Amino acid sequence: MITALLCFFFLRSTVALESVDLWTERNGTVDPEGQCSCEAFLPGTTFPMGELVQLEETAVRISQKLELEIIKVEMFESKLTVYIEKVANLTVVIQMMEDDPDSYSELQIQEVKIQIKQVEALILDLQASIQTSSSVLVKIRKEITSIVVVLTKMENKYDKNLVLVTRREYIKIQQKLDECERRHNEIFNPNIGSCNHGGISRLSKPIISQLNAHLVAGHIYGGWGKDSRPLPGSENTYWYSASTDAVVRYVSVYADYYRLIMRQAMKTYDLYASADWRGTGNNLIVRANTLYYQFANPFSMAKFNMTTQKAEYRVVPSASNRFSYHYSPYQNLDFAADESGLWITYATEASKGKLVLGKIDEAAFALKEVWQTSIFKPSVGNTFMVCGVLYATRSVDTNTEEIFYTYDTRSRKESYVSIPFEKFQENYMYLDYNPTDQKLYMYNNGYYVSYHVWFHQNNKTNKPQVLM
Template identity: 70%
Template sequence: MIVTLLYFVLFRSAVVEGARSLWTEGSGSGDPSGECICEAFLPNSTFPIGELISLESTAVEINRKLEIEISKVETYEVKLNIYIAKISNLTVLIKLMEDDPDSYSEFHLEEVKIQIKQVEALIVELQASIQTTSTVLITIRQQISVVISVLTQLEITYDKNLVLVTRREYLILQQKLEACEIRHNEIFNPNIGICNHRGIRRISKPIISQLNANLNGAFKYGGWGKDSKPLPGSENMHWYYGYSDTLVNKITLYSDYYNLIMRQASKSHELFVNYKYDWQGTGNNYIVRENTLYYQFRSTFGMAKFNMTSLSTLYKEVPKASARFSYHYSANQNLDFAADESGLWVTYATEESKGKLVLGKIDEKTFVVEEVWQTSVFKPSVGNSFMVCGVLYATRSVDSKTEEIFYTFDTHTEQESYVSIPFEKFQDVYVYLDYNPTDQKLYMYNNGYYVSYHVWFNYEGSRDQLSIGY
């Protein structure tokens, strides 16, 4: 492949210096304008320089799209404030008319009706615009995730330093997108942490971040996500663990999403130190809450929590829990921990229940199961389960590309129901799925890859109708 010096100018000086040692042959010449043109012969088998140039061009285009959407979000905020002011004024006016109807004529009533219709039309228009921006942001995120995955593979195959510059550019775009989505959420979804909805309406397409931090395709067991109740200063902290079987012997923390993708860990905690302690677990259904790892203990069947602040572990039995009933996709998933807006939960099965799911609410102070609900769904038929606002959601496989939320159990009403909320899998087998109430997202560990989903809810009330459900 022949590349001119101009191509290398599109990169960084670091790329030029790194590539220089790979040149197999070179020549220099001058054109009539006096410009010196240098040519280098760089075989495709040595380094995919053309691919990186193309990816940088894509980065410029993504950045342009992102700037447009950021500008739109700012405009939406201004419009929304205007519409809220109009609605407030109309509310006051209608209240005055109700209190003193004799002071207002039919003309006044018609005028108010016209104003209501105008505001309604504006809200419908704004809602359509918001939905379009939401779709564009998701598309941009998918584009960035796919490219980062490609760059990760290039980094494994080729010289890390040469790929790193372009990879960082995309991660900067990823951070910019995250900031835009956060602002979007603040404006249009003020309900994070609040349960004023009627349950899940739909799930987004999978957002694939990249292969696990170990860059090991054999690490098919594991999990990742965010702290469901972060300590102050740790709101952006992410965690990860992966391994080739269901043993749990380590937890790695990252200060934010960027460092997770860059594999730059802030801390790593071992659950086993020879001759000192053996706090290892098993299964793939652990969570982090208040900087504490909740997981299934290995040496004696029960639940354990590892406090990463005090570096101490506590173990408790779960009354009647059986080690015989695991989820459909993986062995040893006998205790499944979950956290939502209302606290900490564990699901399991008992011999008494004949393998049907049992849901327990955990008292976080005493670390005991304080309340129990019996469901009618057979645990080995379930792919995984998670909790949202005190409601249990269970999934099952539809086909190799599709998973489905098929069952719910509401602990408030003790009512269960069979539903159909399909969503796309990245690959056919996954071992970890949990909801995080801090961002209303699902986190999945799918065949060694970090995957996540946005969740849309059925909202009540007029203001919530403007929410896109991030």
Template identity: 55%
Template sequence: MMYLLLILTIVSPAHAWQSIEDWGSGSVDSSVDEFGQCVCNVFLPDTSFPADRVEHMQISSNELSVEVKVQINKVESLKGQLVILLSELSNLTARVEILESGPDKYIKLEFELLRIELREFEALVTQLKTSLNISSPAIDSLYIEIRNMSLIVDQLESYDQSNLEVIRIEFAKLQKKLEKCQDDKDDFSNAQIGSCKHGGILRIGKPIVSQLNADLNAGYKYGGWGKDSKPLPGSENMNWYSGFTDTLVSRITLYADYYKLIMRQGFSTHELYLVNKYDWRGTGNNYIVRANTLYYQFRSPFSMAKYNMTSKTAEYKVVPEATTRFSYHYSPNQNLDFAADETGMWVTYATEESNGKLVLGKIDEESFALEEVWQTSVYKQSVTNIFMICGVLHATRSVDTQTEEIFYTFDTNKNEESHVSIRFEKFQDFYVYLDYNPTDQKLYMYNNGYYVSYNVKFRDA
């Protein structure tokens, strides 16, 4: 049996759907191969069909199909990410709504309570000031702190709950200061300013620590601060400060009031290095400001000097027999110690003739000379400092690192000396400056670089 195999070899391609009749114009060859099969070769004359382009289109179609699938996968992936982002956005929106509603729920109420407490604090300080009928750095400082706290409350009201802890801490500190003021109110002076109708010091109040010196330098251990003991009109509230790393006296800064002192906003600084082309620097730490004039110990020659901060002029006057051999217990170069009280201005020193015992001199302010001198029995080097109140010298000494004691007095009105024991607390052990100011009846101490003050309580006359 013979099988017929038809093999079409398309030399010039024809359309697959073309009918047999259309092939008539071509030629067909036939033959039998070695296996007895019939093989036919059909040759088409039409060469217009673009077979190569169809093949390219098929390849491009396959590549495009693959690319579409890749893009579809990307879209599916982006869709998944979009779902996640929409979910996170919904959570974020919910959190923002909570934050927006939070202040109405808890912060607003808390801040309103803080404002109520501040008003109570202010009323308490006002009542305290009225009952005492005086102005003091402690009370002024409390007013400033209350005012600053009010500003802080306003600024932080829009913030989160954690800021309330900061305010609570500050409120706790403020509360303690108010309580301390209430506890110490019995230590405020009971004598009229400028009057000596009392029986002397009964006790010294607790130390009121303002802050580190205006240079904000713990190394500035030597210096002093305070108020003008005889202020010019308009300068009643003026404060001053001078400090350095050693006992050199080279500069003094003035502040309009206590608040400006604390804020380190001085309005005038005077340098003693070149005053009228001359070096007017001094030494020691026991200077005072009186009638806008700095009284201090001059270096060369060793003498008392004064620098008028109004006219910017200086002069010195040698103190007869005064020596540089005997300084106070705490610090060197404290040989001339100036003081002021209700009765005028004073200076203490030691002489070789007195064998180092303390000598007290009253200064005539017009002539800038000693008008009267008293010899005491107390050895100067055993004394840590002195101050004057109503013509009475008060000498101090150290009891321990936390306690100071007024142990000796000399009354120039009666020419009498006494041994007493009036103890008071120190902020820190080392101090170089201690003076009384008759304009507010307070003691001012420069204690290891810090501003410290004390209220004085007097005995009834």
């Protein structure tokens, strides 16, 4: 593969730059059949081929390490199934003993106690193994993140076709790692779509996919992610929209993660094609193949159905266009989606800039209920919703963001918390939760960034049944 790339690069250099003396030495020969051949040395400063070779070798090493972790996860899942069966059966036996203690001898009780201690030891051993495996996956993720940044810089500086083969290898590794982490996290995480948990406990390290599809860091305004309620057959769809200013005009849709990374859009929609449906801010989401965003004129919430390519808007009563988030201008109306539906956050003159949360009736495209919070919106980095709970973030330092505030719409109670997480770069424009994969999607200074979300586990469980 490297040999082919070298030949390709030498050929391009000879044709395109023949007027420039790039060759430090020429050594031409003619064989008996009259075929001319030559050897040439191209200075390493022209293209870092040695670095690319190292990246490919690293890809092989990482892939092998990841395969071992995938095997471990399969073993964890198998062990966990067995342990759950043991715990369920022991629970039933203990319940029977408690209901009729006189029917069991001291020897039988002691035997059950020994079984309990054995299962506890097995579970502790499994937890230790899983934590060790988690550390390995974090290290792999960091290594891939660093390499993706290097590849992106090489694509910007040199012919991206020379980097394409290597990038494809890392895309495959990223996909494997994502699946491994998902299965790893599901061992202790609640099922996707479930709200049977006690709220967010922590976030993963930032997962850097790559620089945006424009390959320009100047496209700092925008967002990306997955459809929060995908139509049948579109469960793997991703979207991306960004620009050099705060105008929302284009949104691109990708069939899956691979095509997102390869910048192969399935369709790009122009909100200024047949009529002026442009928006402002970085507050957009896609839900049921419909783009929800802040309409520019008049100031209102809007939705663009990408299936019918029809748009409509609704003015939000009392919403002010003077209060945005700390990082981004014009983000006055911010959309969010979670397990319970579609939401919008904003501020009003009456609230003096304090954040207001509204639940949207999707069928009527209108607010059906609102909640007033006590946090000043311009001091907030961003907000998102999970299971009917609002989470707000703020900056701690150049490398750290913090979830510092929550508001539960069911109990109408607010609380101050501290859940720090790492930023890829200091400023980000977009942050939203997706209930289909329990991930946070961030648009950070032009880069696609995401986070796995972990939750506090509830102690309440269903009564186990006897396993036959």
